[in-house]
Amino acid sequence: MTALTDLFAFQKETEALAQIAGRLGWDQETMMPRGAAAxxxxxxxxxESILHARRTDPRIGAWLAEAGxxxxxxxxxxQLRHITRSYERASRVPADLASELARVTSVAQGQWAEARAKDDFASFAPVLERVVALRQQEGQALADGGDTYDALMDDYEPGATAGQLESMFAEMRPRLVELRGKVLDKPAPAGVSGTFSDADQMAFTAKLALTFGYDLSRGRIDKAVHPFSSGSGSDVRITTRTNPDDPFNCFYSTIHEVGHACYEQNIDAGYALTPLGAGVSMGVHESQSRIYENQIGRSRAFTGWMYDEMKAVFGDIGVDSADAFYAAVNRVQKDFIRTEADExxxxxxxMMRFDLERALISGDLPVTDLEQAWNTRFKQDFGYDVPKASLGCLQDVHWSVGLFGxxxxxxLGNVYAGCLAQALRADVPDLDSHLAAGNTAPATQWLRDNVQRHGGLYAPREVIGMACGAAPTAGPLLDYIEEKFSDLYQL
Incomplete structure (x- = not known):
């Protein structure tokens, strides 16, 4: 037995236990009785105590030294790169802090859902204060004298910094704001209307999932307050939600989560239960969900197919042509919900959430002032008032479960997706003819071959750069958005 063999065998058990923890989280958001939260x-x-002990086991340090x-x-x-990084980071975090974070965020998630249903931020604020305080402690431990927010963000996008993202946002904001002003000066196209039952939406959303390549023999679709994807390898589950007046909420949430799930399902099977057997970063993960949802799922070609399919299931949906349906899918209007926002x-x-959460972590924004800060910033950025907390600072689950950064x-995923879409269309010039027939395989296979199968083999920007032939920049995304919405709104 070599050090590598011993280390990898130990790591495989740790990865399996982490999957079990993930399954507990999935159950909590889908099927767990409300009274079981505590x-x-x-x-x-x-x-988490068990996982933290394994991730900081002194034998890992010895194995790594021998493996060198x-x-x-x-x-x-x-694999060694990932294990080394995990070991060094976990070793900086006290075991009792890791355990307490897991306990508090599990409880906070249920309290967030109840507060959201009641539009009562004040009832949620005390537990959120505890979550923020614990994440501040964790970030300080991880930063080891460096920037606390950067240390937290490194959990999700290794190597990225807040400064880099500030620069990216500074490049993106002026063009987006200018284009939005021109678009909102134009009449908004009609939306869909009709009867969209819960059962019919769930049946149609399953068809969409299969259309995009989701393997239901290794997954399932359930409902949750906030859609998400969970798991990797042979057990990758997604959730969605339904709204009787807005079927797109369900359908595009599903396509988005299928993008995440297909990434996990399509990683090289030989990497299962290793550090390479999951998406390499959340930015790369989001590139898959966003390109499935937007550049493919909201394209004129694919929505033409989807229009006919929806009419067959729902009958009259309030729009009378594929072009009108495409405009309805992509219409820009005043709204509050991030997950329902147009491209x-x-x-x-x-950008708003990025600034607010940095202020929370730095201590510049007390949690008790978050709702007012959110409403003020939203009015500045979007031009209208937030009427209730469920449309404002309680709409997202992320902060309740400690996902700061x-x-x-x-x-970042949108930026990556813009670069990938440009490369995809260069390599598959007849893509629209396939999408118009409801065939996403040329696109999803290209993404599988160029991004998904690699899992954690390469660094985040490296895998995107390899797929695109150049380092990722915001330019392709901004050009795509300007071209698409200038055409839609005849600017």
Whole structure:
């Protein structure tokens, strides 16, 4: 037995236990009885204690030192890179802090859902204060004297910094704001209307999932307050939600989560239960969900197919042509919800959250002032008032579960998706003819071959750069958005 063999066998058990923890989280958001929240918090704390002990086990340091004397393959070297990073980061975080974070965020998630249903931020604020305080402690431990927010963000996008994202947002904001002003001066196209039952939406959303390549023999679709994807390898589950007046909420949430799920399902099977067997970063993950949802799912070609399919299921849907349906799918209007935002305004939602959560972590924004700060900033950025907390600072689950540093990866994923879409269309020039027939395979296979199968083998920007033939920049995304919405609104 070599050090590599011992280390990788130990790591495989750790990865399996982490999957079990993820399944507990999935159950909590889908099927767990409401009265079980406190007990689930203790269960999550217990398993996190075990995971933290394994991730900081002194034997890992010894194995890594011995492995340095061997000559690993490319795959083994990549595994060592991930294990080393995890070991060094976990070793900086006290075990009781890791356990308490797991317990508190598990409980906070349920309290967030109840507060959201009641539009009552004040009832949620105390537990959010605890979450923020714990994440501040964790970030300070990880930063080791460096920037606390950067240290937290490194959990989701290794190597990225807030400064880099500030520069990216500064490049994106002026063009987006200018284009939005021109678009909102134009009449908004009609939306769909009709009867969209819960059962019919769920049946149609399953068809969409299959159309985009989701393998239901290794997954399932359930409902949750906030859609998400969970798991990797042979067990990758997604959730969606329904609204009787807005079927697109369900359909495009599903396509988005299928993008995440297909990434996980399509990673090289040989990487299962290793550090390479999951998406390499949330930015790359979001690139898959966003390109599935937007550049493919909201394209004129694919919506033409989707229009006929929806009419067959729902009958009259209030629009009388494929072009009108395409305009309805992509219409820009005043709204509040990030997950329902059009491509033009979506990144403005992210920029707002990025600034607010940085202020929370730095201590410049007390949690008790968050609702007012959100409403003030939203009015500045979007021009109208937030009427209730569920449309404002309670709309997203992320902060309740401690995901500070996560939001920016949505916009980073959009940027990556813009670059990938440009390369995809160059390599598959007849893509629209396939999409018009409801055949997404040329697109999804290209993404599988160029991004998804690699899992964690390469660094985030490296895998995107390899797929696109150049380092990722915001230019392709901004050009795509300007071209699409200038055409839609005849600017």
């Amino acid at each position: 007990q689930r918090g203790e269960e999550m704390a217990a398993i 004397e061997e000559s690993p393959s490319q795959v083994d070297a990549a 033009l305004q979506y990144n403005l939602h992210i 996560y939001f920016a990866t949505y916009s």
